[in-house]
Amino acid sequence: MQQGLNRLSLAQVNAAIKKHLTSQDLKIVMITAQARELQEQLLSQQASQVTYDGEKSPALLEEDRVIGSYPLKLKSEAIQIIPVEQVFTGASAPGKNASH
Numbered sequence: 001m002q003q004g005l006n007r008l009s010l011a012q013v014n015a016a017i018k019k020h021l022t023s024q025d026l027k028i029v030m031i032t033a034q035a036r037e038l039q040e041q042l043l044s045q046q047a048s049q050v051t052y053d054g055e056k057s058p059a060l061l062e063e064d065r066v067i068g069s070y071p072l073k074l075k076s077e078a079i080q081i082i083p084v085e086q087v088f089t090g091a092s093a094p095g096k097n098a099s100h
Helices: 002-006 010-020 035-044 058-068
Strands: none
Touching: none
C-alpha cells in the first residue's frame, strides 16, 4: 500500500480530495483543556499561526501563513464543547442533540 501511495502525483491526490472530501458533514474533534478559548479563536475569524519547536523552511512557513489566513466562517452552533467524561460514551453535549 505504501508503494502505491508513494506513486501518486500531486494532481492525483488533489483530484481525490476534491472528489471525496467536502466541508459538508465534516466533523473534527479537538481535545484541549482550554475549550472555551479555542471556541473563541475559531469564531474570531483571525488568522491562526502555527508554531514549531524547531526551525522550518521558509517555504513551509509561508504555506502555513497562507493556510492560516483562510476564513473558517464557523457559526457558534457548529461548535460543541463536550466534557471529557462524555467524549467516548456517545452522550451528546449539554443542550445539544447528537445525531451521530
